[in-house]
Amino acid sequence: MGGYSNKVFWLDRGHDFQCAPQQLCDDQVPVEMGSLLPARASQNGLPLDFRGSMDPVLKVQELTVCYRDGVGSPIAAVNDASFELAAGETVGILGESGCGKTSLALAVLGLLPQGAFIRRGAVLFRGTNLLALSERALQKIRGAEIALIHQDPSLALSPFLRVGEQITEILIAHRRISSRQAREESKEILAQVGFNPDGNIHQAYPHQLSGGQKQRVAIAQAMACGPGLVIADEPVASLDAVLQFEFINLLQSLQKRLNLALMLITHTPAILVSIAHRILVMYAGRIIEQGPAREILEAPLHPYTQGLLKCELDLLPQDAGSWPLASIPGEPPNPKALPMGCAFAPRCSDRMEVCEARAPAESHPEKSRDVWCFKYD
Numbered sequence: 001m002g003g004y005s006n007k008v009f010w011l012d013r014g015h016d017f018q019c020a021p022q023q024l025c026d027d028q029v030p031v032e033m034g035s036l037l038p039a040r041a042s043q044n045g046l047p048l049d050f051r052g053s054m055d056p057v058l059k060v061q062e063l064t065v066c067y068r069d070g071v072g073s074p075i076a077a078v079n080d081a082s083f084e085l086a087a088g089e090t091v092g093i094l095g096e097s098g099c100g101k102t103s104l105a106l107a108v109l110g111l112l113p114q115g116a117f118i119r120r121g122a123v124l125f126r127g128t129n130l131l132a133l134s135e136r137a138l139q140k141i142r143g144a145e146i147a148l149i150h151q152d153p154s155l156a157l158s159p160f161l162r163v164g165e166q167i168t169e170i171l172i173a174h175r176r177i178s179s180r181q182a183r184e185e186s187k188e189i190l191a192q193v194g195f196n197p198d199g200n201i202h203q204a205y206p207h208q209l210s211g212g213q214k215q216r217v218a219i220a221q222a223m224a225c226g227p228g229l230v231i232a233d234e235p236v237a238s239l240d241a242v243l244q245f246e247f248i249n250l251l252q253s254l255q256k257r258l259n260l261a262l263m264l265i266t267h268t269p270a271i272l273v274s275i276a277h278r279i280l281v282m283y284a285g286r287i288i289e290q291g292p293a294r295e296i297l298e299a300p301l302h303p304y305t306q307g308l309l310k311c312e313l314d315l316l317p318q319d320a321g322s323w324p325l326a327s328i329p330g331e332p333p334n335p336k337a338l339p340m341g342c343a344f345a346p347r348c349s350d351r352m353e354v355c356e357a358r359a360p361a362e363s364h365p366e367k368s369r370d371v372w373c374f375k376y377d
Contacts, residue, residue, distance in 0.1 A: 055086060055087070056084040056085060056086055056124075057085055057086060057087050057125065057126060057228050057229055058084065058085040058108070058123070058125055058229055058261060058263070059084045059085075059123075059124040060081055060083050060084075060104075060121070060122075060123055060124075061082050061121055061122040061123075061124070062080050062081070062082055062120060062121045063078055063080070063081045063082070063118070063120075063121030063122070063123065064076055064078060064079055064080055064081075064118070064119040064120050064121055065077050065078035065103050065104070065107045065112065065116060065118060065119070066116065066117055066119045067115055067116045068115045068116075068117075069115070069336075074117075074119070075335045075336055076285050076335070077100045077103040077116070077335065078100040078103050078104050078107065078285050079100075079284075079286045080121075080286065081100075081104055081121075081282075081287055082287070083280055083287070083290065085261045085262075085263060086261060087228065087260070088255065088256070088259045089261055089262070089278070090255065090262040090263075090264055090275050090276050090277050090278075091262070091263055091264070091276065091277070091278045091279070091280060092264050092266065092271075092272035092275075092278070092279045092280070092293065093105075093263060093264070093265045093266070093279075093280050093282060094266060094267070094269060094272065094279055094280065094281050094282070094305075094308065095267060095281060095282035095283055095308075096267055096283075096308075096332055097267060098332055098335075099282040099283050099285065099332065100282050100284075100285040100286075101233075101265045101267075101282055102233055102265065103116070103285075104282075105148070105231045105233050105263065105265055107123065108123050108125075108130070108146070108231065108263075109138075109142060109146060109231065110130055110131075110133070110135070110138045110142070111148075125141070125145070125146065125228075125229065126145075126228065143170055143173070143174055143224075143225060143227075144175075144227065145227050145229065146227055146229045146230075146231070147221075147222035147223065147225075147227040147229070147230045147231070148222065148230075148231050148232075149215075149218055149219055149222045149230065149231070149232040149235045150218060150233060150235075151233050151234035151235065151237050151238065152238065153214035153215045153217065153218035154206065154214065156218045156221055157217060157218065157221075158206070159205065159206055159207060161205075162202070162203050162204060162205055163201055163202060163203075163204050163206070163209075163217050164183060164186050164187070164190075164201075164202035164203065166217075166221065167182075167186035167189055167190070167217075167220055167221055167224050168182040168183050168186045170221060170224045171185055171186065171224055171225065174225045183202075185224075186202065186220075186224070187202055189220045189223060189224050190202065190220050192223065192254065192257075193216045193217075193219050193220045193223070193250060193254075194216060194250065195216065195220075201213075201217075211239060212239055212243045212246075215235065215236070215238075215247060216247075216250070218235075219235075219247075219250065219251070219254070223254055223258065226258060227260070228260065228261060229260070229261045229262075229263070230251075230255075230260050230261070230262050231263045231265070232251065232262065232263070232264045232265065233265045234265055234266055234267070235247065235251070235264075236248065236271065237268075244271065248271060248275050249274075251264075251275065252274070252275050264276065268312065269297065269308055269309055269312045272293060273293075273297060276293040277292070278291065278292055278293055279291065279292075279293045279296045279297070281300075281304065281308070283304050283332070283344055284332065284333050284335065284338060284343035284344070286372065288304060288305075288344070288371070288372045288373070289301055289302040289304075289305050289369075289370065289372070289373075290369075290370050291366070291368050291369035291370060292368055292369075295366070295369060297309065301365060301369060301371045301373065301375075301376065302371050302372070302373050303344065303348045303349065303350050304328070304344045304347075304348070307328040307347075308328070311327060311328065328347055329347055330346055330347040331347075333346070339356065340356065340357065341354070341355050341358050341359055342355045342356070342359055342360055342372075342373075343359075350375060352374060354374050355374055359372075360372045360373050360374050360377060361377065363376040363377050
């Protein structure tokens with residue numbers, strides 16, 4: 001399908017899986033877009049403040065993740081991260097590439113690569129410290145109680161197995177049900193993410209699917225066992241703008257239906273506009289601002305968060321006209337050579353002398369807001 005990169009493909013009932021651009025075929029059920037398409041930080045575009053259960057499903061406490069590179073001291077990819085996530089709540093993890101978002105997610109899942117280790121901290125899932133569990137115990141939790149949606153769905157899909165078989169295997173592994181029952185349930189799960197249960201999707205191989213279809217199947221895999229926590233790592237980064245917000249709408253619908261705790265990792269603020277209840281902004285491995293999504297997107301406090309939002313065209317005021325798209329000067333710091341003071345100071349137009357002397361402590365300029373910046377000290 002490489003020659004059709006500008007077209008949208010849907011799964012057909014027949015043997016030819018290529019359909020007309022933008023045309024829905026029998027195996028694809030359209031997802032209602034609602035108000036998600038215009039991703040602007042207006043009062044009507046942001047979700048209401050979270051009013052669900054305040055008992056945390058996930059509680060991360062002072063988590064520090066380090067990597068060994070063979071030379072010198074270990075490098076901290078995540079530094080003293082602390083936050084909570086309740087059932088039915090979405091927390092957006094926002095920041096540039098390399099800020100520590102994925103390392104944070106992999107630490108929660110116990111899937112850090114070779115050479116990485118937890119220096120300190122705790123990851124409590126429903127009261128159990130995952131960092132104290134054996135690999136065998138973690139395997140029983142992953143996929144069943146905690147699920148991951150990859151940025152690249154190909155990482156979650158075997159090219160040698162049909163779509164239905166891949167979901168069936170997950171159900172059998174975690175729920176010990178019969179093959180027949182697993183096959184029937186896999187069809188129901190595929191229907192929940194928008195596929196026609198009577199169509200050919202169950203018998204299709206991953207190479208026969210479009211990128212959007214693969215991502216739907218990856219979401220179906222993640223939801224198969226009814227997890228309490230889903231971690232979505234840049235789940236729509238490879239999709240075009242229309243499909244991005246269709247999938248965000250799908251995640252939001254599934255979350256409400258299953259009362260999921262959702263950790264959504266992204267470098268694009270617009271993705272969080274209609275789904276996030278709270279946002280954590282990361283820079284150089286640290287959380288530098290956190291608070292209700294509405295408040296952060298409408299009135300960011302940290303200069304880095306302000307820069308991120310100014311760089312996002314969809315979040316400019318509607319009367320912006322021909323404003324030039326802003327940019328943050330400079331580059332993120334080398335984690336091997338972080339500055340002595342605030343890591344963002346070399347790129348910050350508001351920097352003061354104290355910013356280069358020492359790292360800022362946590363400030364609470366508003367009841368619901370935390371920010372690590374001397375402007376609010």
